[in-house]
Amino acid sequence: MLHLDPVLSVIGTNSTYEVVYDSVRLHSKHSVSESFGTFVAFEALERSHLICFALALVAVSSFIVPHYQIKAPTAGCWSLFEPTCLLRLRFIINSRDIISDGYQRFKNSAFVVKRLDSDLLVLSNKYLEELRLLPITKLSNAHAQVKNMLGxxxxxxxLLESNQHVRVLQNHLIPNLKTFLSRADEELDYSFETDVPRPHDWTEVDIQKILQIMVARVSSAVFIGNPACRNEYWLKLCLEFPINLFATTFIMRLFPPFLHPVISWILPPRYWLRQNLKLGKQLVTSMISDYRKQSALKSEGEVKEKSNLLEWMIENSSGNEADPETLGPRLMFLSLASIHSTSSAASAALFDLCAHPEYVEPLRQEILEVTGGSKNYCKEDLSRLWKLDSFLKESQRFNPPILLSPQRVALTDLTLSDGTIIPRNTSIAFPSAALLMDPLLVPSPETFDGFRSYRKRLQPGESTKHLMVSIDKNHLYFGHGKQACPGRFFAANEIKMIMIRFLMEFDLRLCDGKERPKSFTVDEMCFADPRAKMQIRKRRDI
Ligand code: HEM
Known part of the structure; x- marks a missing residue:
């Protein structure tokens, strides 16, 4: 177990620590929504100037972005005469329509979408099976992530040097899922006491913010253990780091690559990102040192409690994997992969519940039947919540975090079985969100049918299919193949535990006169409206 006070004393006095944090906080405006505000603070500039400036940059960069010899039609062009730079610019806010155009016309072959920083070859899902068999040395998702993040x-x-953050999930989290879910549940108890108000009357709450901190706490409990997971500085870092990274990447993509070295030095979010990483490294250094001290104190033969992910990473490292220089950022990237994705999925599900209140009673009934109304239900029972699983899967269908998944980079020239050639360094992607709304695959796709998968599972021989975590060529929410999301089993159960608490302890509804909040896209990424709120009250009927 890690203790916070020694942690702080190792890195120096609290005040030293706070100075570092304060410099981050000062610049990053402290809170998540405010940091997001920084990202859109460009609105403060005269809009017309900004548009002219952006157009000029896009025009320049469109001549400079890499053009691969991809033999595939381009999606979303208004006309033959539309300048490529305009198409690239439109992709920022219009990606859904552009991808949908490509999907309608070329869903059985391939098409290209033009993003500001590069072209993406969007392939038919019929190629997934053969691509799945290719080794990571030929087709890599880590390269796609690093390329997307302007690594x-x-x-x-x-992240290209080692996949320790994936190994720890595959070799430690998944095999010990039940233990870690119990830890997660303990931290959820704490979060519900600390972060969630329990009003007797309807009260508006910022549910997205609540869920972000809740999931950050739970992930941290599993990643770095208790009490380190209660460290407010670490929690804030986990929430701010992804936003600063996203803002850095997004703004830099607006500029042609030859300007990146200059822009990177003057870009505020990149400075905050650097501060985040600096602080992250300091914290992790202390955690490592604390862990080593405690391990040395343990008498031989003493049975060690099952460790958190950080401890596993320290014990199972090779090369420089256990150095704080890489372990700190790696833990922060693990938080990046887990926190916003999970909290967004949970808040989308709660908004869907408010928009479709007819599901509340059947879901509560199922939870009562499975858990017997006890808070200490066995975590294996979560798999018996078929209706809840189905509801969450339907919510995923309407609220994917990304329109194009999975994404890979070809590390060698590839020739597919039908002769399609994918040149080395091509970024490829699959139209995951369009597949989920294809009427040939999903009857009445525009209708939210929360028990769609539940009914399918009731059919003979189908009970283990159609799960929230199931992956097949039409369901790419968690990616595909060997490189699919290794955190999905944990995420699905965590979301179910959160839903159980909200369903059983609260009434929920949309704010007066408001519709279910819409999501918006930036490039192929999807976001919920950060201003969206809902109303909650403590349940009166129990
Ligand atoms: C609802 C929540 C989540 C969603 C929607 C999600 C989605 C995804 C997707 C689409 C990928 C890319 C897969 C591919 O390229 O085939 C991915 C990768 C990854 N996810 Fe998740 N994820 C979620 C939760 C989590 C959690 C909780 C963790 C950690 C505990 C996690 C850790 C990772 C990691 C480490 C990768 C990179 C895998 C690799 O590089 O091979 N994710 N996730």
Whole structure:
């Protein structure tokens, strides 16, 4: 177990620590929504100037972005005469329509979408099976992530050197899922006491913010253990780091690559990102040192409690994997992969519940039947919540975090079985969100049918299929193949535990006169409206 006070004393006095944090806080405006505000603070500039400036940059960069010899039609062009730079610019806010155009016309072959920083070859899902068999040395998702994040400028190229953050999930989290879910549940108890108000009357709450901190707490309990997970500085870092990284990447993509070295030095979010990483490294250094001290004190033969992910990473490292220089950022990237994705999925599900209140009673009934109304239900029972699983899967269908998943980079020239050639360095992607709304695959796709998968599972021989975590060529929410999301089993159960608490302890509804909040896209990424709130009250009927 890690203790916070020694942790702080190792890195120096609290005040030293706070100075470092304060410099981050000062610049990053402290809170998540405010940091998001920084990202859109460009609105403060005269809008017309900004548009002219952006158009000029896009025009320049569209001549400079890499053009691969991809033999595939381009999606979303207004006309033959539309300048490529305009198409690239439109992709920022219009990606859904552009991808949908490509999907309608070329869903059985391939098409290209033009993003500001590069072209993406969007392939039919019929190729997934053969691509799945290719080794990571030929087709890599880590390279796609690093390329998307402009790794050189966001300090993320170390992800190409080792996949320790994936190994720890595959070799430690998944085999010990039940233990870690119990830990997660303990931290949820704390979060519900600390972060969630329990009003007797309807009260508006910022549910997205609540869920972000809740999931940050739970992930941290599993990643670094208790009490380190209660460290407010660490929690804030986990929430701010992804936003600063996203803002850095997004703004830099607006500029042609030859300007990146200059821009990167003057870009405020990149400075905050650097501060985040600096602080993250300091904290992790202390955690490592604390862990080593405690391990040395343990008498031989003493049975060690099952460790958190950090301890596993220290014990199972090779090369420089256990150095704080890489372990700190790696833990922060693990938080990046887990926190916003999970909290967004949970808040989308709660908004869907408010928009479709007819599901509340059947879901409560199922929870009562499975858990017997006890808070200490066995975590294996979560798999018996078929209706809840189905509801969450339907919510995923309407609220994917990304329109194009999975994404890979070809590390060698590839020739597919039908002769399609994918040149080396091509970024490829699959139209995951369009597949989920295809009427040939999903009857009445525009209708939210929360028990769609539940009914399918009731059919003979189908009970283990159609799960929230199931992956097949039409369901790419968690990616595909060997490189699919290794955190999905944990995420699905965590979301179910959160839903159980909200369903059983609260009434929920949309704010007066408001519709279910819409999501918006930036490039192929999807976001919920950060201003969206809901109303909750403590349940009166129990
Ligand atoms: C609802 C929540 C989540 C969603 C929607 C999600 C989605 C995804 C997707 C689409 C990928 C890319 C897969 C591919 O390329 O085939 C991915 C990768 C990854 N996810 Fe998740 N994820 C979620 C939760 C989590 C959690 C809780 C963790 C950690 C505990 C996690 C850790 C990772 C990691 C480490 C990778 C990179 C895998 C690799 O590089 O091979 N994710 N996730």
């Amino acid at each position: 050189k400028y966001t300090y993320s190229t170390f």
